[in-house]
Amino acid sequence: MKRAYEYVVVGCGGIGSAAAYWLSREAGEEVLALEQFHLGHDKGGSGDHSRIIRLSYHAPEYTALTPHTYEAWSQAEEESGTQLVIKSGGLDLEPVADEPKYINQYSGAMRAAGIPHEELSPWEVMDRFPQFRLDDGVRAVYQADAGIVDAGRANATHIALARTRGATVLDNIPVRSVRSVGDGAEVATDGGTFSARRLVVAAGAWTNRVLRHVGIEIPITCTQEQVTYFRAPALEEFSPERFPVWIWHGGPDRSFYGVPVYGEPATKAGQDVGGDVVTADTRTFEPNERVRENLRSFLERYIPGSVGPELYTKTCLYDMPPDREFVLGRLPDAPQISVFNGAGHGFKFAGLAGKILSELAIHGETRYPIEAFRVDRPALTDPAYEPVFAM
Numbered sequence: 001m002k003r004a005y006e007y008v009v010v011g012c013g014g015i016g017s018a019a020a021y022w023l024s025r026e027a028g029e030e031v032l033a034l035e036q037f038h039l040g041h042d043k044g045g046s047g048d049h050s051r052i053i054r055l056s057y058h059a060p061e062y063t064a065l066t067p068h069t070y071e072a073w074s075q076a077e078e079e080s081g082t083q084l085v086i087k088s089g090g091l092d093l094e095p096v097a098d099e100p101k102y103i104n105q106y107s108g109a110m111r112a113a114g115i116p117h118e119e120l121s122p123w124e125v126m127d128r129f130p131q132f133r134l135d136d137g138v139r140a141v142y143q144a145d146a147g148i149v150d151a152g153r154a155n156a157t158h159i160a161l162a163r164t165r166g167a168t169v170l171d172n173i174p175v176r177s178v179r180s181v182g183d184g185a186e187v188a189t190d191g192g193t194f195s196a197r198r199l200v201v202a203a204g205a206w207t208n209r210v211l212r213h214v215g216i217e218i219p220i221t222c223t224q225e226q227v228t229y230f231r232a233p234a235l236e237e238f239s240p241e242r243f244p245v246w247i248w249h250g251g252p253d254r255s256f257y258g259v260p261v262y263g264e265p266a267t268k269a270g271q272d273v274g275g276d277v278v279t280a281d282t283r284t285f286e287p288n289e290r291v292r293e294n295l296r297s298f299l300e301r302y303i304p305g306s307v308g309p310e311l312y313t314k315t316c317l318y319d320m321p322p323d324r325e326f327v328l329g330r331l332p333d334a335p336q337i338s339v340f341n342g343a344g345h346g347f348k349f350a351g352l353a354g355k356i357l358s359e360l361a362i363h364g365e366t367r368y369p370i371e372a373f374r375v376d377r378p379a380l381t382d383p384a385y386e387p388v389f390a391m
């Protein structure tokens with residue numbers, strides 16, 4: 001078996017799968033991607049049918065990238081003949097006492113990027129989407145291009161395309177250690193050691209375990225999150241043609257999101273950063289009753305028709321730096337190694353992040369503006385930095 005590769009990717013969740021695909025476009029058989037579990041597993045951050053994709057974001061560093069993320073998905077869709085993005089439109093909603101905080105940030109960042117959007121009163125929202133029951137104090141911004149990425153299908157598509165282009169993708173192979181060797185890297189597994197000229201680490205909640213011999217630790221907090229599928233009585237009212245993806249920016253412990261009917265005969269919603277702090281080892285797959293109740297009471301009040309008997313609740317891991325912004329770049333002391341952390345909102349960017357990671361690996365730089373996400377920013381290096389997870 002070949003032991004020396006130009007490019008090795010550690011982790012085949014959403015990001016690693018995409019990185020393997022984009023690397024394979026340039027380097028085919030010189031690409032090796034390693035996954036510790038079976039492909040398509042649900043122990044990390046990328047399982048399930050759907051993830052929200054949107055042009056709307058809280059800061060210009062993201063709205064400079066969001067249009068490109070759609071382009072990256074289109075590339076994989078065209079090459080595979082598979083639809084990965086389903087547009088439904090999207091609402092950001094915020095309950096306000098006086099001046100909106102999040103809505104102003106989202107509108108401002110979209111304005112800065114020239115992204116068309118509409119600010120709506122609660123009555124305008126309910127005219128358009130009668131599924132909502134909003135109080136007078138709610139403010140909203142609507143963006144028509146938002147929707148869903150089919151997460152499971154997207155991962156499988158990136159892997160299939162990478163393999164077609166000659167990449168080797170091995171699952172059930174945990175990487176035991178990674179070391180810098182000269183200006184390359186060595187990757188030890190139970191199945192032997194591989195060498196790489198450039199290494200991409202897309203290991204989600206396991207990132208620091210993978211990097212522990214490289215001399216860097218990224219402060220990552222993991223929480224056990226969950227989404228619930230509800231057998232709503234009038235499902236057709238919640239189809240992607242009639243119901244948008246939505247995010248309720250209620251601040252810490254009061255933020256929720258949901259998507260139209262997709263992948264299951266059910267609506268789907270969750271609480272953002274609702275779950276307990278865990279590690280990849282201590283997490284369970286048991287739903288948290290407190291979070292389940294928070295979500296149900298929120299939905300009964302604001303989107304009552306979307307609730308029904310529970311189909312199932314599925315747990316998932318968030319892996320977040322203290323400022324909850326992405327980590328994307330080359331390691332300062334080992335630039336042959338690039339990393340990504342999605343901060344609990346990264347899936348929509350998987351295609352683009354994979355493309356950027358491939359550019360960093362191949363050219364040492366990228367055409368996309370990623371300075372804000374650098375590995376040595378104060379939020380990641382100052383131990384006194386106070387974590388802020390609400391978005």
Ligand SMILES: Cc1cc2nc3c(=O)[nH]c(=O)nc-3n(C[C@H](O)[C@H](O)[C@H](O)COP(=O)(O)OP(=O)(O)OC[C@H]3O[C@@H](n4cnc5c(N)ncnc54)[C@H](O)[C@@H]3O)c2cc1C
Binds near residue numbers: 052
């Ligand atoms: C409930 C929930 C809802 C979310 N909703 C959205 C949303 O609507 N929109 C959005 O954009 N984002 C959303 N996110 C966030 C998004 O899903 C994640 O940011 C993204 O999927 C992370 O992908 P990843 O590839 O970085 O991590 P992961 O999917 O966790 O992949 C990391 C992979 O690396 C592998 N690995 C780790 N260590 C090793 C090793 N030593 N050897 C080999 N393999 C290894 C793991 O097994 C895993 O497969 C949500 C997340 C959750 C949990």
